[in-house]
Amino acid sequence: MALEKFAFKVLSKDKYARCGLIRTHRGNIQTPAFMPVGTQATVKACTINDIKKTGSQIILGNTYHLMIRPGLERIKRVGGLHNFMNCDLPILTDSGGFQVMSLSKLNKIDREKGAIFNSHVDGKKFYLSPEESIKIQLGLNSDIVMIMDECPKKNEDYNLIKKSMDLSLYWALRSKKAFGKNPHKALFGIVQGGLFKDLRINSLKKLIDIGFDGYAIGGLAVGETQIEMFEVLDYVKDDLPIDKPHYLMGVGTPSDILGAVKRGIDMFDCVLPTRSGRTGLAFTWKGRVNIKNNKYQKDDSPLDENCSNLDLNKYSKNYLNHLFNTNEILGSMILTLHNINFYQELMSSIRENIKHGTYDEFHDKYIEIL
DSSP, X not given: OOOOOOEEEEEEEETTEEEEEEXXXXXXXXXXXXXXXXTTXXXXXXXXXXXXXXXXXXXXXXXXXXXXXXXXXXXXXXXXXXXXXXXXXXXXXXXSHHHHXXXXXXXXXXXXXXXXXXXXXXXXXXXXOHXXXXXXXXXTTXXXXXXOOOOOOSOOOHHHHHHHHHHHHHHHHHHHHHHOOOTTSEEEEEEOOTTOHHHHHHHHHHHHHHOOSEEEEOSOSSSOOXXXXXXXXXXXXXXXXXXXXXXXXXXXXHHHHHHHHTTTOOEEEOSHHHHHHHHTEEEETTEEEETTSGGGGGOOSBSOTTOOGGGGGGSBXXXXXXXXXXXXXXXXXXXXXXXXXXXXXXXXXXXXXXXXXXXXXXXXXXXXXX
């Protein structure tokens, strides 16, 4: 029996904000969607069943980390990443390009060979070309595959950013050829170009000429301000193909998401809700809560009394404060799930307001609070 083909359809719009449906053979994804980050084949401090109970519809895995540990062969041996981590949700994997730049002791970028780098774990030398990145992601059996790109840090040197963008476009073409025909999977292109309007538009138009199943905005969440990030999205929002999903990589805060949805973005991922959960920061509809603060020792109310999902409203701020001040693992588990659940509540509310034509009012109500 043939697997269902990857497909995307816009269901409703409110100006640039869109509600859509991504169809994969592992299940449908309502957009706008937030993807919890499962860097090393796990969303830290959570089971897959609990992740699913938060309303998460897709998770993200990381090519760089998985190629280093445990290595592709161990995952391929059991039939791919879904079997390895007991996950029946769709999985998107990034190409590893961002982590090569940010984590490894980078030796060299070679136009033909790709990235030549040393592992941040043991110093072992690796070669990651566009073809190798695609090969690894297909070996992981990812549902959405990202092209190999170069992700430079924030830089005001136009020529440097243009050179990097041109390299990413060359690698995009090679990634497309390496991906071949996999109609039940998707390959997304990644728009680069820093903070420069002409480069961003040029990158997008050339990626459209190559042809991809979705288009991601990369090279953000690297030190720019929120205003600068929104400006980049404004540069490209009129040229992004309306019949393809739009993905803002590595973003972000709840207010980042609100502003990006307003500019036509459909998909998000970020470590913020999980990393913050492990360090005692909770996201709520009334703003952020640093649960380690001594004032919560006398607060017996839950983080959100209306959140009955996963019994998250059964734990008081007083108790959570105690867990974090005694370094108990349960504190990280509860707050991580709380944050992911909040993000999914946010996405659900975003979708409802788009459907009802009230997204601007919803955006304006929460953009400063969240």
